[in-house]
Amino acid sequence: MSTADATGGTAGPAPRQGRIRRAWRWFRNRPLIRTALAPAGTLSLAFLTLGGFLMGVVFWGGFNTALEATNTTAFCVSCHEMRTNVYEELQGTIHFTNRSGVRAGCPDCHVPHEWTRKIARKMQASKEVWGHIFGSIATRDAFLDMRRHLAESEWARMKANDSLECRNCHSTVSMDLSRQNPRAANAHERFLFTNERTCIDCHKGIAHRLPDMSGVPGWQ
Amino acid sequence: MQRAITNDVRVRRNYPDQPPVIPHAIEGYALDLNANKCMSCHARRFTEQSQAPMISVTHYQDREGNTLGGLAPRRYACLACHVPQTEARPLVENRFQDMDALTEPERQPGGRSNR
Numbered sequence: 001m002s003t004a005d006a007t008g009g010t011a012g013p014a015p016r017q018g019r020i021r022r023a024w025r026w027f028r029n030r031p032l033i034r035t036a037l038a039p040a041g042t043l044s045l046a047f048l049t050l051g052g053f054l055m056g057v058v059f060w061g062g063f064n065t066a067l068e069a070t071n072t073t074a075f076c077v078s079c080h081e082m083r084t085n086v087y088e089e090l091q092g093t094i095h096f097t098n099r100s101g102v103r104a105g106c107p108d109c110h111v112p113h114e115w116t117r118k119i120a121r122k123m124q125a126s127k128e129v130w131g132h133i134f135g136s137i138a139t140r141d142a143f144l145d146m147r148r149h150l151a152e153s154e155w156a157r158m159k160a161n162d163s164l165e166c167r168n169c170h171s172t173v174s175m176d177l178s179r180q181n182p183r184a185a186n187a188h189e190r191f192l193f194t195n196e197r198t199c200i201d202c203h204k205g206i207a208h209r210l211p212d213m214s215g216v217p218g219w220q
Numbered sequence: 221m222q223r224a225i226t227n228d229v230r231v232r233r234n235y236p237d238q239p240p241v242i243p244h245a246i247e248g249y250a251l252d253l254n255a256n257k258c259m260s261c262h263a264r265r266f267t268e269q270s271q272a273p274m275i276s277v278t279h280y281q282d283r284e285g286n287t288l289g290g291l292a293p294r295r296y297a298c299l300a301c302h303v304p305q306t307e308a309r310p311l312v313e314n315r316f317q318d319m320d321a322l323t324e325p326e327r328q329p330g331g332r333s334n335r
Contacts, residue, residue, distance in 0.1 A: 093248060181226050183244060206248060210255040219255060220263050220290070 067122065073105030079132050082106070085143045089208045096207075102169075109165045109207065110154070117161075148211035155200055163199035170199070222306035230273075231305070235319055239301035240273070246304050251297070258298045259291065 017025075027033060040048060069075060077083040087106075090096050095104040111121050130136075137143040137150075158165065172192060177185040191197040202218065204210065213219035226245045233240060249257035261270035279295040280287050321328045 181228065181244070183228050205250055205255065209252070210250045212253075213250075213255040218260055218266070220259050220265070 067118075070122070071107045071111055071118075073107070076106040081132060081137050081143065085137075085140065086208050093207050104169070104207075108168070112161070112164055113168055117164075151204075151208075151211045155204065158200040159198060166199040166203075222308040225305040225307065234316065242302050242304040244304070246299075251299060256291075256296065256298070263291070 028037070073087075077087045095109075097103070111125075112118050135142075137146050175188065177188060180188065187202070191202070192199070204213075204216070224245045224247070225243060228243050231241050231243055246258075251257060259275075260266060261272040262275050264274050266272075267274045275291060275295070277287075279291055280289075282288055282292045283294055318328075
C-alpha cells in the first residue's frame with residue numbers, strides 16, 4: 001500500500017459514489033419517505049407508541065379472527081362444491097357420528113393446527129377459491145372426473161407430513177394395542193410402530209368415497 | 221343395530237359350498253365401481269402381508285369356465301355372498317340340520333347310537 005492511496009481523495013476530485021448508496025439517497029429523498037422518516041411534529045411519543053400498540057392488537061387480532069372464521073366446517077360447506085360432494089359423503093362415516101360423540105370437521109383433517117403450517121396450507125387453499133370462481137368442479141360430474149386428482153394431492157400432502165392431521169387426535173403414544181382387535185393391532189405393530197408406513201398409506205377414503213383406485217399401491 | 225362379530229375366528233361352513241362368512245367388521249370398507257377394499261387383503265398378492273385367506277380359485281373363472289388372471293368380474297361384489305355376522309337372535313326358529321347329522325346320524329351327539 002502506498003501513501004498516495006491512503007491519502008487519495010483529498011487532493012483529487014470527489015470519488016464517484018457507489019450505485020447502492022446513490023439509490024438509497026434517491027429513495028431517501030422522495031417526499032413521502034422524507035415525511036415518514038421525519039420526527040413527528042404534533043403527535044406525542046405516548047400517542048405514537050400506545051396507538052401503534054393498540055393498532056397492532058386490532059390488526060393482528062382481526063387477522064387471526066378472520067383466519068379462524070375461514071377455518072370452520074361451516075365456512076367450507078358454504079360453497080356448494082364442498083357441501084354437496086365431500087361433506088355429503090362425510091356424513092355417515094365414523095368421523096361424523098360415533099359412540100363417543102366426537103366429531104372431526106373439515107379443518108381438523110385438512111388444515112394443520114400449528115400456525116406456520118396453517119398459514120402455508122391456507123395460501124395453498126386459495127387455489128380452491130380460484131376453482132370455485134371458475135367452476136372447475138361446479139357439477140357432480142366435473143367433481144367425479146377430478147376426484148382422483150384431488151384425492152392424490154391430499155394423499156401426497158398427508159404422506160409428506162407423516163399424516164400430521166390424523167395424529168392430532170390419534171397418537172401412537174396413546175394407542176393401546178391390547179384394546180384393538182388382533183388384526184388391527186398386528187398391522188399397527190408391523191407398519192405403524194416401525195415407521196414403515198404412515199396412517200394415510202392404509203386408511204384412504206375413510207371420510208369420503210374413493211376415486212378409481214386402479215394403480216394405487218395396496219389396491220387392485 | 222347389533223354389534224358385528226369381529227373376533228377373526230374362522231367359522232365352520234354349514235355345508236361344503238357355503239360362502240365363508242366374514243369374521244371381522246367391514247364398516248366403511250369401500251365396495252363399489254371404483255374400489256374394492258376386500259381385495260386389499262384377500263387378493264392373492266396381498267395375502268402374505270395380510271395373512272388373510274386368498275379368494276377361492278373359483279373366483280378366477282368367468283361364467284364360461286375360462287380362468288382369468290385375477291378376480292372375475294362376476295365375483296366382484298363380495299358381499300353378494302359373503303356376509304358379516306352379528307350376535308342377533310334369529311326372529312324365527314332355525315331348523316337347519318347339519319348335513320353330517322343326515323349322513324352319519326349315529327356319530328352325532330344325541331344321535332341314534334346314543335339313545
